[in-house]
Amino acid sequence: MTAMFEHLDRASLATTPTALEQGPIVGGGARLWVKRDDLTGLGGGGNKARKLEFLCGDALRAGARALVTVGAAQSNHCRMTAAAGARLGMEVHLILAGDGPEAAAGNQLLSALFGAQLHFTGAAESHWGELEIAREALTDQLTDEGLQPYSIPIGGSTAIGALGYATGFVELLEQCAGQHVTPSAVVFTSSSGGTHAGILAGRAALSAAGWAVPDVIAIGVAKGVNKGSPNVTDLANETLDLMQLPGVRVDPSDVEVDGRWIGNDYAVPTEAGDAAIRWAATNGGWLLDRTYSGKGLSGALGLADEGRFGHGNVVFIHTGGWPALFAADGIPA
Missing domain, CATH: 3.40.50.1100 (Rossmann fold)
Structure with missing residues (x-):
């Protein structure tokens, strides 16, 4: 099969x-x-590794040099995207709900350890529309800078994912x-x-x-x-x-x-x-x-x-x- x-x-x-x-x-x-x-x-x-195999495969096919994605303050998807970027040698930018903590813990700590750049929006956890707007804005900015980002919506929830x-x-x-x-x-x-x-x-x-x-x-x-x-x-x-x-x-x-x-x-x-x-x-x-x-x-x-x-x-x-x-x-x- x-x-x-x-x-x-x-x-x-x-x-x-x-x-x-x-x-x-x-x-x-x-x-x-x-x-x-x-x-x-x-x-x-976590489950996102399965999605990221296909999302990152598509990103590499497209010649992307960076991954951009978005999620809650303690997003598992963002943590695993950061790990995927580390594995594949790609820059990773994470758009996160809430404000930056004094000391990172949990998924934020691991995401930073994997080398991702964390961008806190101040948005509430459930305000997904606001978070997606921030993802699109950062994707446009990185594109203008010539970074060729591959942008992934919340949860990697596309047909490819x-x-x-x-x-x-x-x-x-x-x-x-x-x-x-x-x-x-x-x-x-x-x-x-x-x-x-x-x-x-x-x-x-x-x-x-x-x-x-x-x-x-x-x-x-x-x-x-x-x-x-x-x-x-x-x-x-x-x-x-x-x-x-x-x-x-x-x-x-x-x-x-x-x-x-x-x-x-x-x-x-x-x-x-x-x-x-x-x-x-x-x-x-x-x-x-x-x-x-x-x-x-x-x-x-x-x-x-x-x-x-x-x-x-x-x-x-x-x-x-x-x-x-x-x-x-x-x-x-």
């Missing part, structure tokens, strides 16, 4: 395949499995087959929609090839900015076009986003998310963060408690984010 990706430009950045680990029985009687995309290897690991999770979903189902695991559902965290679109593209490609495919459930973590059904559908179909599968389509009815575990806003911790972080640490030795994976697992556990998965197998894709724990004020015991 990997032949559909061989014609695409790709930089070697991620350590794959990542492990598929068996977890405990969860509420409702389902068996939890954890896809360890927190262990993709690049700059502390989504290819990373089209390949990732194929990898996951091949792994499930090899381990004799038949998942009834795959659950993951979603904000900007690129991971979701890629997973749906991979799912559609496998279904067209005759594979039995599980339900795909995104746990939304960004109020007002999580891409809705038409946006994810369009992005998934653009990804399928890049895979040279124009006859294979994703329908809006394939898009399921459960937003009940967002809480007050994006990047604002929740009691359920903190409980999921503690549960993961004590039940599997897995490290989650408070913005993404903690809320995502809280959704997966909540759905299990509701009986969504019955007594079947459910896979949670651990998208990473643990470095942000070291910038947190502390998780209540």
Whole structure:
């Protein structure tokens, strides 16, 4: 199934395949499995390594000498873009929400360590439009300076970036087959929609090839900015076009986003998310963060408690984010 990706430009950045680990029985009687995309290897690991392989491949093809991207103050995507630039010898500029701290911690510390230049906007975490305007302005400035920047939107959520999770979903189902695991559902965290679109593209490609495919459930973590059904559908179909599968389509009815575990806003911790972080640490030795994976697992556990998965197998894709724990004020015991 990997032949559909061989014609695409790709930089070697991620350590794959990542492990598929068996977890405990969860509420409702389902068996939890954890896809360890927190262990993709690049700059502390996380799901963005998969996207960046294709984004950076495209950047190198275009002759870019710098990468520009944007995110929250403790953006995992920005941290991993900084690491990709270090690996590939490219200058990296990061547009970040909030104001510059007195002392960098968490993802900011790692981004600076990787050599990235951090540009703080003062914008609120959830004001993505304001952050994107700043990215475009800096991209224009660097272009005028002759730097040939390759500009990446929030989360790397383009069709090119989504290819990373089209390949990732194929990898996951091949792994499930090899381990004799038949998942009834795959659950993951979603904000900007690129991971979701890629997973749906991979799912559609496998279904067209005759594979039995599980339900795909995104746990939304960004109020007002999580891409809705038409946006994810369009992005998934653009990804399928890049895979040279124009006859294979994703329908809006394939898009399921459960937003009940967002809480007050994006990047604002929740009691359920903190409980999921503690549960993961004590039940599997897995490290989650408070913005993404903690809320995502809280959704997966909540759905299990509701009986969504019955007594079947459910896979949670651990998208990473643990470095942000070291910038947190502390998780209540």
